[in-house]
Amino acid sequence: MTAMTTIERPVELKGTSIRSARAIERRRLLLWLVPPLAWFTVFMLIPYATLLYTSLGHVDDMRFIPGLSLDNFVRVFTVDPYLSVILKSARIGLMTAVFSSIVAYPLAFYLAFHVRTQRLKFLIYLLVIVPWWASYLVKAYAWKTILGSGGILNVGMQNLGLVHEPVRLFLYNEFSVDMTLTYIFTPFAVLSIYAQLERVPTSLIEAARNLGADGWMIFRRIILPISVPGVVAGAIITFSLAFGDFVAPVLVGGPDSVMISNVVINLLGVAFDWPMAAAIGLVIITLGLLLISASGWLEEKTQTRF
Template structure:
């Protein structure tokens, strides 16, 4: 072999090795921090909870002894499963109601509001700047015995004394959660609706589609991604909420997170609490997967 060739070849190899080293360095720099973040703040805590859920408590001490008793205990006791069903029911009702109110609101903002759009958008997101607790508590003042509704009913003369029908039950929990999560539906739907080029809507009308047909066949399918995002937010967050049932719920409207709180608090059964958390995560994950499957079926991604 020609010596000149040989030396150039070895130079190429060392150059390539250098390139490879640089690429590895860049890879670590770019993906290292986010991976570390995920590891520390998501993977490790979840793994920890998963591990705890297979341990047990004996004599007020956690025993590191792998077993599935916690899961059996949960599913064998109708008290717990009823709370799980109740939470699912509340989350479903809240998601449905929030979509029924939030979607039209987003539609109004995107297509009807015109020049008042900015102000209205601001009014929709303004409640998000106050505390969640406060937003839940305010409904106590509205629904309570001395609240606005009772005041109005008595003022009009429909009732003689305060009605305690409105507060501390399933209804007040669903109403409050719906109110809280309406912006969570409205914002992603509004973004999706705003992104729809007006040309599509005009093309539909031009081809003979009236308002309703255009909505059903063009606007709705193209806004599904926003609707699914908002729906998932609402479902997951209302399913796992414990503040609202604590403040406004009655004895029958306990939700799953209240039980978890109890296990980590007074009951001091961290393993059982962890097992419930794993079940909660499982439910929400299934909901998310179902929703994204439904999304993929009903609409192709918008270019």
């Protein structure tokens, strides 16, 4: 009896230790999962659930009445001005994305292929990022002093005799909003495109050159197709940032450049209509998810594999 146990014991021990090791590992895995799950719950699930809950109710004399009504969502799509403002914001976002890509591409291209020394590369990189050390507000405000009637641009043009009185078309309209947002968000496009261009193998370019391709052909047939996902990613970032902006329209926008975030802020503050604000928020989040899915698919499709 005693002998048997002594013989069998190690075997048994081994079995339990494997099992317990697995259990510990599983427990440890759970432990590792707790922070992301908690984060996801606290910062994503609960807020979205609250948003949904709020959007289904209504406000009566400053008091929130919970409910299960889709009225607010119907209003987003049927009552002026919500849908039109969402579309206007999307248009401003799109313009920002397009302008940012146009401005960013040559710079990223130069940075990736023409800067030979590391130091210069670092310097340019720094110049791209440095504006982000200044507050967003200051940068948006700066455009007022550039584009205004008494601004640098107008004064300069008058001094050069190009115009005789200040051009008022520069400031307080949708153009100045697009311009300001493009300036502010372009670094994101630069970094995104640059990261993609860096992936272009030099061997491909050398091979193309050996086969007699000229610079334009190399750009058109090799670099451009490979860089598309970077452009798409940069465009998505700049679009999203510009779409949700509310500072630029207030500072440099004209009488009709109201954006959807301004409307949401008004609904929260002035009208105290939180349910309506929540409904707009959810509609935008849904549109955002659709956009991101579409762009993910597009990025996947345009990605070149080596």
